[in-house]
Amino acid sequence: MKELLSGNEAVARGAFEAGVKLAAAYPGTPSTEILENIAARFPSIYAEWSPNEKVAFEVGIGGSMGGGRSLVTMKHVGVNVAADPLMTFAYTGVNAGFVFVSADDPEMHSSQNEQDNRFFAKFAQIPLLEPSDSQESKDMVRTAMEISEEFDTPVMLRMTTRISHSKSVVELNDPVEVSHKQFDRDVAKYVMLPAHARLRHTKVVERLAKLAEYAENSPLNRIEDYGTKIGIITGGISYQYVKEIMPDTDVFKIGFGFPLPLKKIKKFVEAHERVLVVEELEPHYEEIIRAAGMTSVRGKEFFGREGELSPRRVAEGMHKAGILEKAPEIGFKPAELFPRPPVLCPGCPHRGMFTVLKKLKATVTGDIGCYTLGTVEPLGALHTCICMGASIGNAIGMEKVNGSKEPVVAVLGDSTFLHSGITGLMDAVYNKSNITTIIADNRITAMTGGQQTPATGYTLMGEETQSVDFVKLVEALGVESVRTIDPLNYEETLAVMKEEMARPGPSVVITTRPCVLMPRRVMDVPYEVILEDCNGCSACFRIGCPAIFPSKELAKGKFPKAEIDATHCTGCTLCAQICRPEAIVMKQPAEKVK
Amino acid sequence: MDNQIKNIFIAGVGGQGVLLASELLSEAAIVSGYDVKKSEVHGMSQRGGVVSSHVRIGKKVFSPIIPYGQADIILSFEQAEGLGAIDWLSPTGKMVISSTRLVPPSANFGKLSYPEDPVAEIRKRTDNVILVDAEKMALELGNIRLVNTILLAVASPFIGFERNVWEEAIKKLVKPKYVDLNLKAFSQGYELAGSEVKA
Numbered sequence: 067m068k069e070l071l072s073g074n075e076a077v078a079r080g081a082f083e084a085g086v087k088l089a090a091a092y093p094g095t096p097s098t099e100i101l102e103n104i105a106a107r108f109p110s111i112y113a114e115w116s117p118n119e120k121v122a123f124e125v126g127i128g129g130s131m132g133g134g135r136s137l138v139t140m141k142h143v144g145v146n147v148a149a150d151p152l153m154t155f156a157y158t159g160v161n162a163g164f165v166f167v168s169a170d171d172p173e174m175h176s177s178q179n180e181q182d183n184r185f186f187a188k189f190a191q192i193p194l195l196e197p198s199d200s201q202e203s204k205d206m207v208r209t210a211m212e213i214s215e216e217f218d219t220p221v222m223l224r225m226t227t228r229i230s231h232s233k234s235v236v237e238l239n240d241p242v243e244v245s246h247k248q249f250d251r252d253v254a255k256y257v258m259l260p261a262h263a264r265l266r267h268t269k270v271v272e273r274l275a276k277l278a279e280y281a282e283n284s285p286l287n288r289i290e291d292y293g294t295k296i297g298i299i300t301g302g303i304s305y306q307y308v309k310e311i312m313p314d315t316d317v318f319k320i321g322f323g324f325p326l327p328l329k330k331i332k333k334f335v336e337a338h339e340r341v342l343v344v345e346e347l348e349p350h351y352e353e354i355i356r357a358a359g360m361t362s363v364r365g366k367e368f369f370g371r372e373g374e375l376s377p378r379r380v381a382e383g384m385h386k387a388g389i390l391e392k393a394p395e396i397g398f399k400p401a402e403l404f405p406r407p408p409v410l411c412p413g414c415p416h417r418g419m420f421t422v423l424k425k426l427k428a429t430v431t432g433d434i435g436c437y438t439l440g441t442v443e444p445l446g447a448l449h450t451c452i453c454m455g456a457s458i459g460n461a462i463g464m465e466k467v468n469g470s471k472e473p474v475v476a477v478l479g480d481s482t483f484l485h486s487g488i489t490g491l492m493d494a495v496y497n498k499s500n501i502t503t504i505i506a507d508n509r510i511t512a513m514t515g516g517q518q519t520p521a522t523g524y525t526l527m528g529e530e531t532q533s534v535d536f537v538k539l540v541e542a543l544g545v546e547s548v549r550t551i552d553p554l555n556y557e558e559t560l561a562v563m564k565e566e567m568a569r570p571g572p573s574v575v576i577t578t579r580p581c582v583l584m585p586r587r588v589m590d591v592p593y594e595v596i597l598e599d600c601n602g603c604s605a606c607f608r609i610g611c612p613a614i615f616p617s618k619e620l621a622k623g624k625f626p627k628a629e630i631d632a633t634h635c636t637g638c639t640l641c642a643q644i645c646r647p648e649a650i651v652m653k654q655p656a657e658k659v660k
Numbered sequence: 661m662d663n664q665i666k667n668i669f670i671a672g673v674g675g676q677g678v679l680l681a682s683e684l685l686s687e688a689a690i691v692s693g694y695d696v697k698k699s700e701v702h703g704m705s706q707r708g709g710v711v712s713s714h715v716r717i718g719k720k721v722f723s724p725i726i727p728y729g730q731a732d733i734i735l736s737f738e739q740a741e742g743l744g745a746i747d748w749l750s751p752t753g754k755m756v757i758s759s760t761r762l763v764p765p766s767a768n769f770g771k772l773s774y775p776e777d778p779v780a781e782i783r784k785r786t787d788n789v790i791l792v793d794a795e796k797m798a799l800e801l802g803n804i805r806l807v808n809t810i811l812l813a814v815a816s817p818f819i820g821f822e823r824n825v826w827e828e829a830i831k832k833l834v835k836p837k838y839v840d841l842n843l844k845a846f847s848q849g850y851e852l853a854g855s856e857v858k859a
């Protein structure tokens with residue numbers, strides 16, 4: 067049977083076909099749909115959202131040790147979080163197969179950096195598989211499981227946004243039967259005391275040599291021979307671009323990306339007059355190949371190391387390298403791009419919080435989530451964003467060097483706080499930092515499309531469960547002042563924030579209003595502007611609500627009055643609360659009917 | 661459609677149904693026996709951002725993204741987005757564009773304002789434009805969200821599958837509650853296309 071699947075759907079299907087027993091993840095674009103699909107379509111697999119990638123990875127390790135094939139997925143930066151267990155699990159090796167997906171995001175469509183995680187495979191000295199379409203994404207899960215068990219190693223399956231989110235036709239297979247493996251209390255293998263770890267390190271080195279031999283014969287690395295003098299070494303999505311531009315040129319297609327089959331590559335290089343490497347982001351293949359003595363092989367100088375490749379960029383690079391005579395043609399003159407920057411939704415509870423922070427002119431260390439959009443003008447009330455959980459540590463550091471005269475506020479979401487904010491807050495208490503932390507609890511992981519968290523009361527598989535009590539948790543860390551507020555109540559939020567920012571010692575403010583979009587779309591009666599009463603002061607414009615726009619009617623002949631788009635307004639009332647002339651009122655029901 | 665690859669670029673804004681349109685198109689192509697790849701970027705789409713989808717249909721498709729400047733058809737659900745995508749169109753390609761104008765609030769404050777007449781700008785570059793008052797048609801049918809199906813129907817003769825293949829795709833992929841409405845929208849768009857083809 068054939069189906070049109072995205073790369074992520076294909077990985078989910080691959081897990082099912084490979085007899086996976088357990089799948090764990092923390093959401094992150096472009097990886098999120100893998101676990102969502104497993105949970106929705108393959109109930110035979112235990113699937114969970116873990117609080118962060120490190121925990122997910124450790125749960126997966128436990129699953130493997132316990133004897134069931136395990137899959138762990140995350141976005142590229144998630145591997146940084148999971149790097150600690152990864153680096154040592156590479157030593158112990160597996161019991162049942164263990165595969166983790168690193169979904170990289172070249173071009174940073176929705177990420178804070180575009181790190182190339184193929185380096186992680188080399189760093190941990192584990193095998194790396196790189197699919198170039200959905201069919202391979204599915205099939206490689208099974209192959210990776212087999213390699214994992216045969217060579218006693220975790221395996222990395224590296225996707226990129228274009229692989230994860232593109233759809234292509236996939237031939238489905240039946241699931242394989244895998245027998246459960248007993249956990250063997252082999253402490254020399256699983257307890258990484260220095261004495262044991264030294265022995266395991268030797269095994270890692272030996273294993274790598276065996277994997278290199280395996281790579282020489284793996285069908286995942288194949289040569290497409292057309293008898294040309296030029297040869298291209300490529301893998302992942304770049305392979306598709308090369309085939310698009312030069313369908314009849316000799317290609318060495320890499321699917322097993324580490325360790326590389328250097329003997330086979332050497333033969334390929336020797337059989338061609340000129341060999342180029344086409345790979346997205348960093349020169350991973352190129353450096354390894356050149357370091358092995360094949361110094362005539364080139365690549366990055368023509369194709370660049372930033373952003374995504376594309377058929378056009380590959381064609382341009384080939385032209386630059388003198389291989390394609392003509393530069394790719396240019397069609398119609400591009401128009402000036404009209405920007406549609408992402409903004410906080412109408413009715414978003416984060417807007418109330420930022421309106422107050424802006425008013426108080428606070429220095430705000432931010433974090434990653436929808437609330438990062440608080441940085442966008444006209445709100446402009448969030449001033450840093452590094453990685454998940456960084457806000458609190460950043461605030462502590464700033465306060466320690468600047469003293470507490472200029473209050474610092476850390477802002478992070480509920481999911482982010484549970485992911486890696488708790489330890490930061492512990493530090494604020496322990497080291498007596500005079501900061502205020504806002505946990506913007508909208509009861510969901512909104513940025514990535516609405517996943518459950520340990521505080522929402524539901525699991526990924528839809529079961530009801532306990533939910534974290536933020537107030538108690540924060541009190542238990544030793545925070546003496548913990549307040550809860552409705553962030554869309556302007557006066558209350560303003561008063562509470564003033565007090566807490568002035569209060570010595572660490573304090574925490576928890577906002578309690580749920581997201582307007584998820585899990586349910588909130589739509590209350592919309593508001594409208596009574597134009598005669600609007601004085602054009604523009605206060606409502608400055609909260610950056612997409613439902614408010616300038617009217618054609620001007621106040622005092624020059625300042626545009628405001629109007630509200632009733633189809634977008636959710637009736638959150640924030641604009642009405644800050645409107646001095648009280649020109650914003652609930653829309654009359656009669657109007658609504660019309 | 662023999663050996664050639666058909667490249668269709670769909671442009672719009674979050675919430676306009678770009679992804680459903682590209683799903684319908686892909687489904688129609690698969691049922692008609694073609695290889696299909698489609699690719700889209702939709703990271704921030706929920707928050708009013710741009711959504712675009714590339715669909716490529718042929719005997720064997722490699723790249724999931726259309727080579728720049730080689731789209732045979734651009735379906736744009738929004739005027740400024742159509743203009744923004746113009747450089748993806750092949751010199752012989754066709755733009756099928758909805759009259760819809762979605763002006764985001766940032767346009768009222770930012771440096772770049774919403775273009776005065778995007779369709780006129782497009783026509784300065786190519787005559788191969790079909791402007792459809794899809795928004796009006798959709799509203800008459802009772803649901804603004806039908807713009808995507810109407811545009812797809814208008815473009816369908818240029819893509820070239822049997823009419824019933826499209827209808828089957830709608831029955832398969834649209835929520836049951838909305839199937840009839842979408843079939844009606846498709847039928848209206850299809851008739852409009854008929855008159856365009858003759859003209």
Ligand SMILES: Cc1ncc(C[n+]2csc(CCOP(=O)(O)OP(=O)(O)O)c2C)c(N)n1
Nearest residue numbers: 094144434435436479480481482511512513
């Ligand atoms: C290490 C890491 N994992 C995952 C992500 C992807 N990601 C970005 S924001 C976010 C969660 C945001 O949820 P929350 O903190 O509750 O804020 P909200 O979007 O709901 O306002 C996630 C998972 C990331 N950037 N880094």
